[in-house]
Amino acid sequence: MEWARDALEKIERTRPQRAEQPPPKLDERAMDLLVRDYHPDHADMERLVEVGPNAGTQRFPHELADLLEADGLLPEDFHPSVDLATDVLIIGGGGAGAAAALILEDSGLQVALATKLRLGDSNTVMAEGGIQAALGPDDSTRRHLADSYAGGHGKNDAELLRILCERGPDRIRWLTRLGCLFDRNGDGTFRLRSCGGSSAPRVLACRDYTGLE
Ligand SMILES: Cc1cc2nc3c(=O)[nH]c(=O)nc-3n(C[C@H](O)[C@H](O)[C@H](O)COP(=O)(O)OP(=O)(O)OC[C@H]3O[C@@H](n4cnc5c(N)ncnc54)[C@H](O)[C@@H]3O)c2cc1C
Structure with missing residues (x-):
């Protein structure tokens, strides 16, 4: 790490002098050189891969191309058996x-x-937006079902949808018992939001990371 220490020392040593200097203005030629040497579209940073579905047609950064062309980590005679x-x-x-x-x-x-x-x-x-269940005072399973059926243009599997809407509230309580946190109102009740297609507030969320929760 000697080179790193030297570089840091040089940066510190020259900082006051550099702070006084306005950044150099690049003329057109200097800009062209900069782009030619460093821009990924121009510099020699990519190459065509030689294997796989993109062989001969797709360019990738060298490091990724090396990986895509590398041998698998498993030996060829590896035959897993699960008992x-x-x-x-x-x-x-x-x-x-x-x-x-x-x-x-x-x-x-x-x-x-x-x-x-x-x-x-x-x-x-x-999933960050939230999860729907008919838990609000103005909501019901029928309403959730009707909204979802309309949202699905009648193409939903009606039986699956019925199960989803009927069991939604119980599943939310189950998740809560497991320790999932959902946003709450000041009085401790679930905070329900409206969303496109819902005729009553129905979306529960945990901030913006509901699925992760
Ligand atoms: C960015 C984003 C935001 C979203 N936001 C919302 C939202 O706000 N509200 C909402 O209701 N929905 C949302 N969705 C949709 C929702 O996340 C999915 O519909 C839901 O999570 C699907 O759950 P799942 O368990 O069926 O599938 P997944 O969560 O996709 O799980 C599938 C699992 O199967 C595994 N798997 C796949 N193939 C194989 C295989 N061959 N062998 C072994 N395992 C395999 C995967 O690794 C994964 O673990 C969002 C989706 C995305 C991507």
Whole structure:
């Protein structure tokens, strides 16, 4: 790290002198050179990849191209075999998979959950707007269902939608018991907001990271 120390010392030593200097004005030629040498579209920072669906057509920064062309980390003769007995195997660890796992485990079944990334690496954790449930004094399951059916232009699976709307409030209470925080009013009741297509305030949120919560 000798070079880093030298560089830092040089920066400190020359700071007062540089602070007095106005930044140099670049003429057209100097600007062209700057762009040619450093702009990713001009400098030699990218190359065509030679393998995969983008072979010969797509340019990538060298570091990414090297990675895309690299051998896999697993040896070619690696044949994984899983020896696992379980009552239920859930594929996917987003909100749906994780909720199913918790509920099934509560009912005494042995549950295994397999997900292609880390648990929670999912669309669910990216949802920031909120989650809907008919919990307001002016709201009802029928109203939630009618709004959603209209919002779906009648293409919704009516039976699934009925289950979603009927069970929504209970699921919110279940999440709360698990420790999920939702925004509250001063009197402790859930803070419900309106959203496009809802005829009553129905959206619960946890600030702007509801899915992560
Ligand atoms: C940016 C963003 C904002 C959103 N905002 C909202 C919102 O405010 N309100 C709202 O209601 N909805 C919102 N949504 C939609 C909502 O997040 C999704 O509809 C919901 O999270 C889907 O949940 P899920 O459990 O079905 O799927 P996911 O959360 O996507 O989980 C799928 C899981 O399956 C795993 N998986 C996938 N393929 C495989 C495989 N082959 N093998 C093993 N595992 C696999 C994934 O790794 C992941 O863990 C938003 C979505 C995004 C992306």
